[in-house]
Amino acid sequence: MKVAVCVKQALEVSRYLEFTADGTRVDPAFVTTMVNEADLSAVEEALALVESAGDGEVVLFSAGEDGADEALRVALALGPQRAVRVWADGLALDDARTVGAALAQAIAAEAPDLVLCGVQSADTGQQSTGPVIAAAWGVPWVPVAHGLSLSGSTLTLHRDFEAGVTETVEVHLPAVVTIQVGANVPRYGTFKDKMRAKKADIPVVEPVGLPAPRMVVTRLTAAPGGSGRSLEMIKGGPADVAARIIALVREAN
Amino acid sequence: MSRCLVLAEVIDGALAAVTAEAVGAAVALGDEVVLAVAAADPDALVAAASFTGVTEIVTVAVGGSDRDHDLAKQIAAAVIADVAPDVVVAPFTIRSTSFGPALAHSLDLALVADAVALQRDEDGALTAIRSIYAGRVHAEVTFPTDRPVLALVRPSVWVPADVGSPVASRSLAVDVEPSKVRALDLVRPSGDVDLTRADVIFSIGRGVGSQENIAAFADVAERLGVALAASRPVVDAGWLPAVHQVGQTGVTVKPRLYVAFGISGALHHLAGMQNSKTILAVNTDGDAPIFGYADLGAVADVHEVVEQLQSLI
Numbered sequence: 136m137k138v139a140v141c142v143k144q145a146l147e148v149s150r151y152l153e154f155t156a157d158g159t160r161v162d163p164a165f166v167t168t169m170v171n172e173a174d175l176s177a178v179e180e181a182l183a184l185v186e187s188a189g190d191g192e193v194v195l196f197s198a199g200e201d202g203a204d205e206a207l208r209v210a211l212a213l214g215p216q217r218a219v220r221v222w223a224d225g226l227a228l229d230d231a232r233t234v235g236a237a238l239a240q241a242i243a244a245e246a247p248d249l250v251l252c253g254v255q256s257a258d259t260g261q262q263s264t265g266p267v268i269a270a271a272w273g274v275p276w277v278p279v280a281h282g283l284s285l286s287g288s289t290l291t292l293h294r295d296f297e298a299g300v301t302e303t304v305e306v307h308l309p310a311v312v313t314i315q316v317g318a319n320v321p322r323y324g325t326f327k328d329k330m331r332a333k334k335a336d337i338p339v340v341e342p343v344g345l346p347a348p349r350m351v352v353t354r355l356t357a358a359p360g361g362s363g364r365s366l367e368m369i370k371g372g373p374a375d376v377a378a379r380i381i382a383l384v385r386e387a388n
Numbered sequence: 389m390s391r392c393l394v395l396a397e398v399i400d401g402a403l404a405a406v407t408a409e410a411v412g413a414a415v416a417l418g419d420e421v422v423l424a425v426a427a428a429d430p431d432a433l434v435a436a437a438s439f440t441g442v443t444e445i446v447t448v449a450v451g452g453s454d455r456d457h458d459l460a461k462q463i464a465a466a467v468i469a470d471v472a473p474d475v476v477v478a479p480f481t482i483r484s485t486s487f488g489p490a491l492a493h494s495l496d497l498a499l500v501a502d503a504v505a506l507q508r509d510e511d512g513a514l515t516a517i518r519s520i521y522a523g524r525v526h527a528e529v530t531f532p533t534d535r536p537v538l539a540l541v542r543p544s545v546w547v548p549a550d551v552g553s554p555v556a557s558r559s560l561a562v563d564v565e566p567s568k569v570r571a572l573d574l575v576r577p578s579g580d581v582d583l584t585r586a587d588v589i590f591s592i593g594r595g596v597g598s599q600e601n602i603a604a605f606a607d608v609a610e611r612l613g614v615a616l617a618a619s620r621p622v623v624d625a626g627w628l629p630a631v632h633q634v635g636q637t638g639v640t641v642k643p644r645l646y647v648a649f650g651i652s653g654a655l656h657h658l659a660g661m662q663n664s665k666t667i668l669a670v671n672t673d674g675d676a677p678i679f680g681y682a683d684l685g686a687v688a689d690v691h692e693v694v695e696q697l698q699s700l701i
Contacts, residue, residue, distance in 0.1 A: 263489035270490035275568035299577035349498030377696035
């Protein structure tokens with residue numbers, strides 16, 4: 136069987152940050168990158184499915200500029216056979232619809248049995264790429280899933296809702312599934328896989344005929360304290376922290 | 389005047405509280421607001437859905453589960469075709485994100501997910517704000533084409549609309565194709581822990597390190613009479629049962645005091661606790677996103693802090 140997995144190079148920004156001159160990007164000096172956590176769980180799920188199927192391959196996809204190759208190489212080191220980068224000059228990565236449609240084009244050309252994505256990216260978190268790929272590719276999808284098992288062309292899996300509710304569902308392949316954060320513990324690749332990932336040739340597929348983005352980021356502003364709360368750091372050592380906690384508990388209880 | 393369609397969220401046949409917030413967001417835009425309610429017996433929900441500011445309720449009788457996103461997408465598409473809105477608002481929840489982005493593709497709607505503000509500029513064009521990068525950045529987004537916009541709005545941000553005098557309703561018949569996703573079994577969390585009623589919650593995350601280390605936190609929580617909760621990784625690792633989980637797929641809590649031990653502050657956790665009255669975070673990583681959501685913070689080893697707590701009580 137052939138499983139496609141989408142991975143994203145997610146950004147982490149420092150607490151103090153500055154923006155690029157046009158105000159639509161965080162200055163790269165204040166950014167670190169990492170492969171999106173849920174995407175690595177998607178890779179692990181794909182590798183496990185192919186192993187239990189007995190044969191097949193896992194092909195990685197990422198939409199982005201050269202930097203996306205880094206994410207693809209990190210994910211390749213877990214064991215997938217190949218990776219493809221999807222990019223065209225000016226591809227609107229902020230618009231989930233554009234990203235989903237671009238990935239769907241490249242994925243459809245590979246005709247996989249199953250497409251896995253992480254449930255959401257840790258940096259911009261729209262939970263949208265997987266469902267857009269499914270709609271663009273024209274197949275059913277199951278979001279926020281874990282515990283996948285395959286019997287013939289029927290996939291059985293668990294999907295999570297709010298308040299701890301979990302539903303078991305089945306769907307016929309081909310399909311798109313988004314993998315829940317923490318669905319599994321991604322493996323460490325073998326030394327051989329790591330060496331292969333370093334040297335792997337990563338072809339670029341250029342999407343064609345995409346519509347103009349329907350959503351654009353026009354301006355970024357710093358939001359000190361995600362919630363607008365003002366943070367007071369507790370002075371002193373663990374004993375002072377503990378004393379403060381107890382005082383607050385007595386006040387609130 | 390433009391027209392805004394709100395897609396009600398129905399959970400187990402009842403109107404979910406986030407619907408009132410989505411209506412609040414739509415009414416604040418100053419548009420004509422149509423509310424669509426799809427349920428097995430939608431007429432039974434019209435009274436509860438008669439929010440002030442809603443001009444009309446469109447009901448759709450559905451034969452399937454309110455968890456089925458394939459059906460939800462088909463119904464939403466039919467309602468949008470009927471109402472012809474400029475803006476569609478739905479809550480940013482698992483139910484809505486399950487079909488919303490796919491719907492946006494199929495109907496060519498502009499999509500903004502997890503919006504924390506919606507407004508009209510001086511020309512009347514819609515703009516939205518997204519909170520990104522662990523809440524450290526606000527992104528203003530605009531919609532450069534004339535396609536309708538689907539805005540999925542973050543829960544607990546907008547003031548919920550009040551229920552007022554009865555709103556006129558009409559039913560819309562929608563023919564749906566059978567869902568391509570078959571539901572087999574449903575599991576609800578069990579256990580006698582009710583985090584939603586707790587005044588004080590001690591919550592532990594990956595930073596506690598191992599299952600053995602939880603005993604000290606459970607001991608302190610019990611002796612202080614506070615509830616013990618956890619972030620997703622702790623539950624995934626099997627260290628605590630799922631009923632203790634706070635977050636998007638766990639429980640949403642608003643205690644007077646929430647103490648986060650060794651929790652970094654991933655998006656799905658923040659969704660479940662960011663409206664607590666006072667938040668205190670203890671973490672060894674001073675750069676952890678949780679500190680952006682806390683009133684009080686300490687960069688400290690959670691094990692040393694819990695030892696001190698044990699000796700102080």
